[in-house]
Amino acid sequence: MDRPLPIGIEDFKKLRENNFYYVDKSLLIKELLDNRSEVSLFMRPRRFGKTLSLSMLRYYFEQVPVSDTNTDNNNLFKGLKIMEAGEKYTKHKGRYPVVNLSLKSAKQPDWNMAYDAMVNEIAKEFERHDDVLESARLLPDEKELFCRIRGKKAARIDYAMAMEFLTRCLKKVYRRNVIILLDEYDVPLENAYFNGFYKQMTDFIRSFFESALKTNSSLEFAVITGCLRITKESIFTGLNNPEMISILNVNYAEHFGFTQPEVEQLLEAYGISNKKDEVRRWYDGYVFGKTEVYNPWSVLNYTKTAAVDKNAFPKPYWANTSSNSIVRELVERADGSVRQEMEALIEGEVIEKPVHEEITYDEVYKSEENLWNFLFFTGYLKKKGERFDGETVYLELAIPNTEVKLIYRNTIMDWFQERIKKTDFSALYQAVLGKNAAVMEKELSGNLMETISFYDYKEDYYHGFLGGLLKMMDGYIIKSNRESGLGRSDLLLLSAPYEGKAIIIEIKIADTYAELGAKAKEALTQIEDRQYDAELKLEGYHTFILYGIAFYKKLCRVAVKE
Incomplete structure (x- = not known):
């Protein structure tokens, strides 16, 4: 196989035009159109393909301006499963204006820098749509405000309302409702919590979301991605019943992460089918709904290494993409019972915990129970079983695989060494x-x-x-x-x-x-x-x-x- 592997490639167009290997996840489009939720919030662990999926949605649905004669997104989907789904779905291709925004750049050390980073992202999205300024359908004052936002010279309230304003402008020009794609929505909130400006960030994000997603007559539908479900901050209050899709949901389960057949096909394509059992031990074990999936980031990295060096050993690729501070926090807070539970997990046993999906970042560290839940929803634990008792759902939790087990081991070792010094x-x-x-x-x-x-x-x-x-x-x-x-x-x-x-x-x-x-x-x-x-x-x-x-x-x- 001479096709390069798309490690770190998050732009769908770049991936397809440069002939990178692609695990076909295009049926996500079909399921979205079948469900027709106005706002869908997908919660998946980091490095499980959320950003690439949103990029795919953008290139599928986005209407290219008439003035842009050099862009043709049709070939990007040639040979993919969505093109075989029927006219009911393909008729939506290239039909809508799309607002595509990522909030991950707001991971900054203070409020001013985080706000400036978001302003910069908003301005870039406005610049991407500046062809609307040529339209006689926008009023002069609308064009003036558009230019101020694009030029990063608008007032704070204008940026809080910017996404709604942009959808309004796009609808006036294109005469179609607008699709909103928001990636990494919870990154600014998590970062703000750890850096001491949580309330400022929460207030801004709430206004930003409510203006665009609540009773917005210009909205066709919105897709939002993140790691954790956050509802108690009232960020989504008043939205028209947003669909919250966590790793507990059965629907959409196979669209994030690699399934067993997809991994086998990948390993065969690169001549390392003999590594199947090793890859399974190290990178499999996650359960979304009732579907078992592999960590795509780790599988791709290991495949690239093993395809060149047949004797290469597996290693923890996913573990090195984050500080893993949540595991460290649990270790440091552990009393006798928590230490016993961690030892049981490391020995391959299961522990049982009540599930709490609505955790806010300022609540994560208030109890060990919340920490266990955070670990589950962010990929450090997997579901082995569940039961319903009265009003509470209890999950049997286990460590997913060898890679994640090493995170616990290395975190414990680092903590032990520091403890010795004190x-x-x-x-x-x-x-x-x-x-x-x-x-x-x-x-x-x-x-x-x-x-x-x-x-x-x-x-x-x-x-x-x-x-x-x-x-x-x-x-x-x-x-x-x-x-x-x-x-x-x-x-x-x-x-x-x-x-x-x-x-x-x-x-x-x-x-x-x-x-x-x-x-x-x-x-x-x-x-x-x-x-x-x-x-x-x-x-x-x-x-x-x-x-x-x-x-x-x-x-x-x-x-x-x-």
Whole structure:
């Protein structure tokens, strides 16, 4: 396959004219026309094709000005499924004026910059439609206001009403109602919340939306996209029953993300069908309505890499497109019950939570329940099952795939490392140097209770945990799994060579609490039997402390050679 993959390509025309590989999602057009909702709000996780879909809608529905003799969008849809849907749908092609606006540029550090960014986007859309200024159907004062908005010289109220004004102008000129496409509507709200100007942004967005979407006689229909459903801010209050389409809805489910047949066809086209199982483990697992879908961003990136290097390993592409701050927030706020739930998720189990679709950004961090819901609706958890109890819907939630699991693991590791730097471990360090097994057990078990396991309580987890605690021990350097004698000791703590002191630690995992003592002694015996101190003696170390440490879940037992 010599067709390039459309990684980062969000303009449908550019994708089609340059022969990029395209997973045909054109039947979204058919479903929109069948449903005929005046305002449709699609909520999907980031990087699931929302922007490209809106771009497709623009090029399908938009009427090209008569004066533009160089533009022909008909060929963009040649061979796509929508062209086989029948005249009922194709008659709408190229029929409407379209207002197409993205709000993602409003992700700015303060209100003034965010407002200026939105003004800039509005002005660009006005400039795109400045052919209407040639029409005698617009009054002089309308043309004057149009030019002020386009020139970024209008008043704030004019920009708050700009989308409605533009649709009015377009309808007067083209004599047809207007389609509005709004992308990333919630980006300004999320950003404003984190940067302290939430109310200013909410007030502006509310006016901006209400003027264009509420009782607008120039509106044919509107399609809005974002990640999260936000209704309590009253942004959509008064609109004529907007259709809210979240990942729980059955309709439109297959139009965002790649389905199993689409992924198989893609992998076959690039000669990597043998990677099917690997791709499924890493990037599948999302459930929209009742349809299982893959993360399209990650699948495309991995396909591009694996098509060139057949031995390429999968990696977390989607994880690196955001700060993942919501996962970090949950980890930092976690009490004992939340830590247990996170461990259960990482081990592949499910947790049950009531679903709350109407979360506002200023409510997300008020409770763990809201955080879990935010994680679900933004793609960090998937639905495994559901039940209805009284007035509440409960969802069984799980981590979708390996890629997302790594987000949790890496976030927990980063949090743990930062926590270590802020914690006083002097009692533990004194116990280690003083051969005080009882105090070591108390300190280690206490800290285990405060951590979140991400290795199913395997030896790797305890190895990293113990190494993380001991690496801050003053006067000693820590070495892990160093070759020594007849094998490897798990951890070594070495003083400066001229002091000649070494602490050798071997770790064992017990299957039950009752086995802890025996496993700790087994670890200590192993150090001696396998002569883990042999090479150290050759290097001049002469004073040794030997520890066998056994773990069972969040408890431990320490054996020390007296």
